[in-house]
Amino acid sequence: MSEPLLQAVNLQCERDDRILFRDLSVSILPGTLTRVEGPNGSGKTTLLRILAGLNDSYSGDMLWRGRPRHTYREEFLRNMLYLGHRPGIKPLLTPMENLRTLMAGRRYVTDKVLWQALEGTGLGGFQNVPSRNLSAGQQRRVALARLLVADEPLWILDEIFTAIDIHGVAALERLLVERVASGGAIVVTTHHDFNLPSMHRVTLGGRHDHGL
Numbered sequence: 001m002s003e004p005l006l007q008a009v010n011l012q013c014e015r016d017d018r019i020l021f022r023d024l025s026v027s028i029l030p031g032t033l034t035r036v037e038g039p040n041g042s043g044k045t046t047l048l049r050i051l052a053g054l055n056d057s058y059s060g061d062m063l064w065r066g067r068p069r070h071t072y073r074e075e076f077l078r079n080m081l082y083l084g085h086r087p088g089i090k091p092l093l094t095p096m097e098n099l100r101t102l103m104a105g106r107r108y109v110t111d112k113v114l115w116q117a118l119e120g121t122g123l124g125g126f127q128n129v130p131s132r133n134l135s136a137g138q139q140r141r142v143a144l145a146r147l148l149v150a151d152e153p154l155w156i157l158d159e160i161f162t163a164i165d166i167h168g169v170a171a172l173e174r175l176l177v178e179r180v181a182s183g184g185a186i187v188v189t190t191h192h193d194f195n196l197p198s199m200h201r202v203t204l205g206g207r208h209d210h211g212l
């Protein structure tokens with residue numbers, strides 16, 4: 001069996017005197033998809049940001065390939081792709097310019113490949129339009145185009161299905177399945193009904209006073 005890429009050991013996180021989670025241990029292995037689930041406010045985004053090294057407000061240990069992550073932080077960051085729940089693109093830049101910026105400091109990818117990635121996310125013909133003129137779903141697709149050119153072994157994806165239409169959701173699910181089948185490790189949160197064979201689940205939050 002392959003070694004875990006990322007391990008969280010006995011994590012605890014408290015926000016505003018409320019414990020979001022405690023004694024939480026998670027192992028992320030190559031070729032697996034882990035879904036973090038729970039009601040609004042249960043700590044899914046917080047946990048993903050901790051896993052991605054973007055939030056230090058926790059106690060517990062984080063290991064990268066079996067070693068303390070903080071001492072291998074650069075290696076970890078080079079091998080991890082994080083997409084947050086906001087698209088994180090710049091409205092004044094075109095999709096091409098945004099994608100180039102998002103790839104900067106990563107592997108070199110030609111403009112032809114980036115152009116094709118945007119076509120592959122349904123943005124053919126919009127590559128050179130200012131992103132502020134795109135719809136919410138199209139802006140999300142600009143960020144998702146990264147997944148078509150990403151080679152990082154670990155993807156951490158927060159609410160990536162938001163604003164995506166049903167055809168886009170189906171294509172995105174296929175992409176995740178293919179990625180896992182080729183050995184990638186994915187951690188995902190989504191409120192969208194998403195169920196893949198052999199999916200691991202991490203469930204947060206015991207309260208279910210849904211309201212509304």
Ligand SMILES: Nc1ncnc2c1ncn2[C@@H]1O[C@H](COP(=O)(O)OP(=O)(O)OP(=O)(O)O)[C@@H](O)[C@H]1O
Pocket residue numbers: 015016020038039040041042043044045046047
């Ligand atoms: N920067 C912050 N400072 C203080 N509290 C925060 C901060 N960010 C989030 N929280 C609190 O932590 C809790 C968990 O928030 P989080 O965004 O992780 O939940 P979530 O499960 O992702 O929710 P949702 O399903 O609504 O996206 C919430 O009660 C929120 O108010």
